[in-house]
Amino acid sequence: MQRALLLENVHPTSVPILESAGYEVDYRKGALDEDELIAALDGVQLLGIRSKTEVTARVLSEATSLVGVGAFSIGTNQINLTAAANRGVAVFNAPFSNTRSVVELAIAEIISLTRRMTERDRALHDGVWDKSAEGSHEVRGRTLGIVGYGNIGSQLSVLAENLGMSVIFFDTAEKLALGNARRAETLDELLETADIVTLHVDGRSGNAGLFGEKQFARMKQGSIFLNLCRGFVVDVDSLAEHIRSGHLSGAAVDVFPAEPKKRGDAFESVLRGLPNVILTPHVGGSTEEAQEAIGQFVAKKLSDYVTTGSTMLSVNLPNLQLEHTGVGRIKLLHRNVPGVLATVNQIFADHGANIEGQMLATRGDVGYVVTDISDVTERGASKKLQALESTIRLRIRDAFERPEFPPGPAAR
Numbered sequence: 001m002q003r004a005l006l007l008e009n010v011h012p013t014s015v016p017i018l019e020s021a022g023y024e025v026d027y028r029k030g031a032l033d034e035d036e037l038i039a040a041l042d043g044v045q046l047l048g049i050r051s052k053t054e055v056t057a058r059v060l061s062e063a064t065s066l067v068g069v070g071a072f073s074i075g076t077n078q079i080n081l082t083a084a085a086n087r088g089v090a091v092f093n094a095p096f097s098n099t100r101s102v103v104e105l106a107i108a109e110i111i112s113l114t115r116r117m118t119e120r121d122r123a124l125h126d127g128v129w130d131k132s133a134e135g136s137h138e139v140r141g142r143t144l145g146i147v148g149y150g151n152i153g154s155q156l157s158v159l160a161e162n163l164g165m166s167v168i169f170f171d172t173a174e175k176l177a178l179g180n181a182r183r184a185e186t187l188d189e190l191l192e193t194a195d196i197v198t199l200h201v202d203g204r205s206g207n208a209g210l211f212g213e214k215q216f217a218r219m220k221q222g223s224i225f226l227n228l229c230r231g232f233v234v235d236v237d238s239l240a241e242h243i244r245s246g247h248l249s250g251a252a253v254d255v256f257p258a259e260p261k262k263r264g265d266a267f268e269s270v271l272r273g274l275p276n277v278i279l280t281p282h283v284g285g286s287t288e289e290a291q292e293a294i295g296q297f298v299a300k301k302l303s304d305y306v307t308t309g310s311t312m313l314s315v316n317l318p319n320l321q322l323e324h325t326g327v328g329r330i331k332l333l334h335r336n337v338p339g340v341l342a343t344v345n346q347i348f349a350d351h352g353a354n355i356e357g358q359m360l361a362t363r364g365d366v367g368y369v370v371t372d373i374s375d376v377t378e379r380g381a382s383k384k385l386q387a388l389e390s391t392i393r394l395r396i397r398d399a400f401e402r403p404e405f406p407p408g409p410a411a412r
């Protein structure tokens, strides 16, 4: 029986998906430390974690039966991705299962801040009937400036237009403008045009300090600022200053340069207590729907990998997917050195195997070739493939010999 270990209370929708791929699932609530993890991975092919379990190079070299790790999260910092690739372990995450949740929070905040609901709410809780239209606006007809037009930015663009807003966006990559959204040539153009500026750039290191004094100063008088992407992208001292001076009329911040480690920890920030500022504890993507979607998405990726060999959206291996054409499927992760494909195909030919379909992809110094074969006349091909100097990991399904092999000579 193949085994999967799921830690950190990942969403239970993942369990039946792995079971129907033929896995016996050990489901646990907590995280494990390095030694506990190594012990628990004995004889385990698939591991599922969230953010607290560290999959280190040592874990990967000790866990010889491991072939796939699912990060039931967006981030994969907790996994040594290079070490995983070098051991032939595929890593998958859920890059867009919580996109909609972030978008909905952004919409809610845009409306709340534009209506100054934060202040009305606080006053009434304090027993003050502050009925006034002053400073409250509709979002219809206002211009939303989206910085980073990826999964989240582009979906926000669609919903904002449905609310009657105009959208302008800025992205460093070439992006298709959806609906009537207009692309800004520069960030400054966006800042000078938008009534509301919202950040949705990715977490690449070059984005550290992307938004500071210079950018806030460029924003329109009375405009609103949102950051739901990464804390280190924004200089929060400058933001606080622009709120205090009245230059910005409100802000919503979900991510912070330094975030408390766990629920219940104290939170310190210059943004606390400022007027018309919504602070949320990095919950943009945290909804029950998103957790369920993440559970299904990652489990499906792991299941596809072990059944069909598909590495589509793997974050550390060459991405490929081959439609099933033959009777046997040979999946070979190898060092990306010249001549591997020719050698592999010669071995197939020597064993009378007819190649029905084949696909090769490479990523850095790792190559991945999936081959569908039929008409094998002689056994022993897999032993030869496994013994090749370039072999990192060989896996065979529906085939004639052993279904799983230990890491090959090139695993390191």
Ligand SMILES: NC(=O)c1ccc[n+]([C@@H]2O[C@H](COP(=O)([O-])OP(=O)(O)OC[C@H]3O[C@@H](n4cnc5c(N)ncnc54)[C@H](O)[C@@H]3O)[C@@H](O)[C@H]2O)c1
Residues within 6 Å of the ligand: 074, 095, 096, 098, 099, 102, 147, 148, 149, 150, 151, 152, 153, 170, 171, 172, 173, 175, 200, 201, 202, 203, 207, 210, 228, 229, 230, 254, 255, 282, 283, 284, 285, 286
């Ligand atoms: N608050 C939360 O709970 C939460 C949840 C999910 C995602 N996020 C964060 O939201 C952000 C966006 O996620 P996504 O899935 O849309 O990512 P994505 O990779 O699909 O999109 C990011 C976009 O930003 C663009 N970009 C990068 N640097 C830029 C720059 N300096 N200027 C302009 N454009 C730039 C990229 O070209 C890309 O189009 C990420 O930082 C992610 O970590 C936060």
